[in-house]
Amino acid sequence: MTNFDTLAARLAEIANLEICRNLPLAQYTTFRIGGPAALALFPRTAHAAQAALDTVCAAGVPYTVIGNGSNLLCADAGFTGAVLFTGKMKQFFFDGCTLTADSGASLTALALEAQRRGLDGLAFAYGIPGSVGGALRMNAGAYGGEMSGVVTSSLCYDSAAHTLKTVTDHAFAYRHSIYNDCPAAVALSVTMTLTPGDSADILARMQDYMQRRRDKQPLELPSAGSVFKRPVGYFAGKLIEDCGLKGTAIGGAQVSEKHAGFIVNRGGATADDVLRLIDHIRATVLHEYGVELECELVRLG
Numbered sequence: 175m176t177n178f179d180t181l182a183a184r185l186a187e188i189a190n191l192e193i194c195r196n197l198p199l200a201q202y203t204t205f206r207i208g209g210p211a212a213l214a215l216f217p218r219t220a221h222a223a224q225a226a227l228d229t230v231c232a233a234g235v236p237y238t239v240i241g242n243g244s245n246l247l248c249a250d251a252g253f254t255g256a257v258l259f260t261g262k263m264k265q266f267f268f269d270g271c272t273l274t275a276d277s278g279a280s281l282t283a284l285a286l287e288a289q290r291r292g293l294d295g296l297a298f299a300y301g302i303p304g305s306v307g308g309a310l311r312m313n314a315g316a317y318g319g320e321m322s323g324v325v326t327s328s329l330c331y332d333s334a335a336h337t338l339k340t341v342t343d344h345a346f347a348y349r350h351s352i353y354n355d356c357p358a359a360v361a362l363s364v365t366m367t368l369t370p371g372d373s374a375d376i377l378a379r380m381q382d383y384m385q386r387r388r389d390k391q392p393l394e395l396p397s398a399g400s401v402f403k404r405p406v407g408y409f410a411g412k413l414i415e416d417c418g419l420k421g422t423a424i425g426g427a428q429v430s431e432k433h434a435g436f437i438v439n440r441g442g443a444t445a446d447d448v449l450r451l452i453d454h455i456r457a458t459v460l461h462e463y464g465v466e467l468e469c470e471l472v473r474l475g
């Protein structure tokens with residue numbers, strides 16, 4: 175059996191790393207769902223992140239990484255390994271049109287700073303509540319833009335292979351990148367190339383996108399965004415609404431009344447409630463329309 179006390183003592187020797195035992199994941203996800211992580215690691219630098227991952231790997235303890243937890247459904251039982259949180263790694267710098275950001279940097283903060291500098295390309299990302307590392311992995315996108323349009327490289331640490339490499343081919347596809355195929359790979363930083371633009375024009379687009387989000391999405395309740403990927407030729411939300419499922423609830427989980435593509439936590443929802451509701455939605459849509467919905471949100475634990 176893993177001795178977490180011994181492992182925690184080893185990790186405590188690493189500079190710029192905070193460690194917590196039995197941290198409730200619900201507090202670190204936008205869904206507000208999830209049991210405890212046996213070990214939670216909060217590095218402030220890429221170096222500390224690498225050292226922490228190496229130490230955890232050497233102890234044979236499973237690990238995963240969480241950015242802003244905005245695309246996650248964490249198990250009620252939590253995660254019995256180590257969770258590396260990138261939220262304290264959030265430095266970024268501009269060099270002309272090139273933006274390099276630590277993986278925990280907020281996508282919305284980066285979009286705002288780029289706009290302030292008259293740099294275009296990230297307006298689409300304004301309002302996506304993720305970190306740049308999570309957005310890279312998910313190839314997050316909205317309003318005609320996605321990460322694949324701006325990312326030129328990322329610094330990737332693979333603790334299983336002990337390699338630090340610059341990735342330039344991310345095999346981007348719809349809500350997919352090479353990081354989905356390599357669970358051991360952690361993006362430490364992301365480099366993007368933006369284009370000169372007019373600040374006022376970029377701001378106007380960002381405000382328009384934000385207004386559309388407020389009008390259409392249930393931002394007032396905890397969720398993990400769109401639950402399902404867009405099926406070819408359809409919109410998941412419209413299919414679910416057309417099946418009459420808006421407002422359907424299991425336990426504390428409910429198909430949003432505002433946007434049927436979202437499941438909201440209307441208070442006290444468990445991961446099990448969400449999973450049962452997902453099964454019900456998928457079965458109903460398959461039965462009514464013959465369309466198989468695929469989950470966009472990522473399960474942890």
Ligand SMILES: Cc1cc2nc3c(=O)[nH]c(=O)nc-3n(C[C@H](O)[C@H](O)[C@H](O)COP(=O)(O)OP(=O)(O)OC[C@H]3O[C@@H](n4cnc5c(N)ncnc54)[C@H](O)[C@@H]3O)c2cc1C
Pocket residue numbers: 204238239240241242243244245246260277301302303304305306307308309310311312313314315316353359360361362391393397398399400472
């Ligand atoms: C209200 C709301 C609106 C949303 N709108 C959109 C939208 O318009 N478009 C869209 O695409 N998404 C949207 N999302 C979903 C989500 O915000 C995005 O997928 C976001 O990019 C996830 O980033 P994150 O940091 O929160 O990732 P997390 O949820 O923390 O993690 C997601 C996945 O990425 C992995 N990961 C995180 N960081 C790293 C890293 N550094 N290296 C490797 N893997 C990593 C995790 O292990 C996990 O598998 C929305 C969510 C909410 C709640």
